[in-house]
Amino acid sequence: MIAVIDYGMGNLRSVAKALESAGANEVRVSSDAGIIRGADKIVLPGVGAIKEAMRELKRLNLIKTIHENIFKKPFLGICLGLQLLFERSEEGGSARGLGVFKGTVRRFPDRLKVPHMGWNQIKVKRQNAKGKTKERGILKNIPDNSFFYFCHSYYADPEDKNIIAAVTDYGLEFASAIRKDNLFACQFHPEKSQNLGLRLLKNFVELK
Amino acid sequence: MLTKRIIPCLDVKDARVVKGVNFLNLKDAGDPVETAKRYEKEGADELVFLDITASSEKRKIILDVVRRTAENVFMPLTVGGGISSLRDIRDLLNAGADKVSINTAAVKNPKLIRDASLKFGSQCIVVAIDAKLAHSPRSIVRRKGLSTVDCGPWTVYINGGRTAAGLDAFEWAKKAEKLGAGEILLTSMDFDGTKKGYDLDLTKAITGAVRIPVIASGGAGKKEDFYAVLTEGMADAALAASLFHYQDLTIKEVKSYLRKKGVSAR
Numbered sequence A: 001m002i003a004v005i006d007y008g009m010g011n012l013r014s015v016a017k018a019l020e021s022a023g024a025n026e027v028r029v030s031s032d033a034g035i036i037r038g039a040d041k042i043v044l045p046g047v048g049a050i051k052e053a054m055r056e057l058k059r060l061n062l063i064k065t066i067h068e069n070i071f072k073k074p075f076l077g078i079c080l081g082l083q084l085l086f087e088r089s090e091e092g093g094s095a096r097g098l099g100v101f102k103g104t105v106r107r108f109p110d111r112l113k114v115p116h117m118g119w120n121q122i123k124v125k126r127q128n129a130k131g132k133t134k135e136r137g138i139l140k141n142i143p144d145n146s147f148f149y150f151c152h153s154y155y156a157d158p159e160d161k162n163i164i165a166a167v168t169d170y171g172l173e174f175a176s177a178i179r180k181d182n183l184f185a186c187q188f189h190p191e192k193s194q195n196l197g198l199r200l201l202k203n204f205v206e207l208k
Numbered sequence B: 001m002l003t004k005r006i007i008p009c010l011d012v013k014d015a016r017v018v019k020g021v022n023f024l025n026l027k028d029a030g031d032p033v034e035t036a037k038r039y040e041k042e043g044a045d046e047l048v049f050l051d052i053t054a055s056s057e058k059r060k061i062i063l064d065v066v067r068r069t070a071e072n073v074f075m076p077l078t079v080g081g082g083i084s085s086l087r088d089i090r091d092l093l094n095a096g097a098d099k100v101s102i103n104t105a106a107v108k109n110p111k112l113i114r115d116a117s118l119k120f121g122s123q124c125i126v127v128a129i130d131a132k133l134a135h136s137p138r139s140i141v142r143r144k145g146l147s148t149v150d151c152g153p154w155t156v157y158i159n160g161g162r163t164a165a166g167l168d169a170f171e172w173a174k175k176a177e178k179l180g181a182g183e184i185l186l187t188s189m190d191f192d193g194t195k196k197g198y199d200l201d202l203t204k205a206i207t208g209a210v211r212i213p214v215i216a217s218g219g220a221g222k223k224e225d226f227y228a229v230l231t232e233g234m235a236d237a238a239l240a241a242s243l244f245h246y247q248d249l250t251i252k253e254v255k256s257y258l259r260k261k262g263v264s265a266r
Helices: A012-021 A033-038 A050-059 A063-069 A194-206 B032-042 B056-072 B086-095 B104-108 B111-120 B138-143 B169-179 B200-209 B223-231 B251-260
Strands: A002-005 A027-030 A041-044 A075-078 A086-089 A101-107 A116-121 A147-152 A154-158 A164-169 A173-180 A183-186 B005-013 B047-051 B077-080 B099-102 B125-133 B154-158 B163-168 B183-188 B214-217 B237-240
Touching (some): A002 A012, A012 A027, A027 A033, A086 A154, A147 A194, B086 B111, B099 B104, B104 B111, B125 B169, B125 B200, B154 B169, B200 B214, B200 B223, B223 B251
Parallel strands (some): B047 B077, B125 B183
Antiparallel strands (some): A101 A154, A116 A147
């Protein structure tokens, strides 16, 4: 069973439906700590403001549950679900995140149109000499320079650059996907990225 | 590199696509879900549903359409038409919409933009502006002692284009951005339906006024029009309804033309 964490932020239904379409047998959208603990895999989606998100996670007593389970089983963070993993964000002056990773979530500079909205490419970090990606897990069969749908005003700037799995160029290059062990998080929306998005979700569904 | 977006718009009334009658090879030509699937195949970057259901008691119908679409099509979906409260917005987002487009209610109650963007995030709040060239040219406006800023060349219309809102489009776009809108859907009422191309002057004026993305709408007739509005007009996305409905042009054709001309398209 895949648990999609419901903390009242954004379009969870799309995420659940996309996972089902990608082959997931059982998807549960839930804010129940027991269900999240009992899940084989966890998805942390979300759009909107980070402060509001943290407030809701706290209110639902989910912060501890997330910390305890995040490296225990395959975990997928999407959009705000990636940004939440960091220590702090510049959003609304400053805000605290979950602090799973060291680093800051920053706002795009004023010279750029904000939000960064639409289809952009990802550059996969692990490549062989021929420029083919060497990805197995969640980025398996996702070609370099694939297009995904983005919609965000802030981006994560991790201290440990080794966790960056892919970058995207929007006038500045930012981490569009991060990974550590069984944890993967993307700034783009696989559930809104048509075939390639569904392929990525299928990879997640098939992770052991 | 971020691509320019090509967005088909579906006018939906009582759960049916109003202009969809000419579609070929569709199980149900008037079914919004089938139409959405077809556009996804053609390479649409996003979809817009404009709910033109007149009566408020039928408002629930669109929620069902959105729900069924979100189950079948995995691309961004914007829904507009008759949205007037935070409740309306939440219902649509919960049903599976990614963004909502607000027009009349935003003009009548600008606070709605602020409240909605704080609650749901700017990224899902689109302010739709229907603009029309004002009858009085600038010289007359000046003579009356009004500044051109207060009453620029384009006026905002609400209620489906029936009522002049007494707002300057340029100023309203800036205000909408300040209030928290994440995007502007700009329709030229003068060019809409003419097929003579997008209103480049209007689009240029608005894209120059704001730093949020602008979707240009109204007037598309051929592939060159898309090129013009995305380059000269500086629009981030171009929307068309009947052109794609009646297959005068396919999204694929538009995109391959754009790429050939050096415009970044997916």
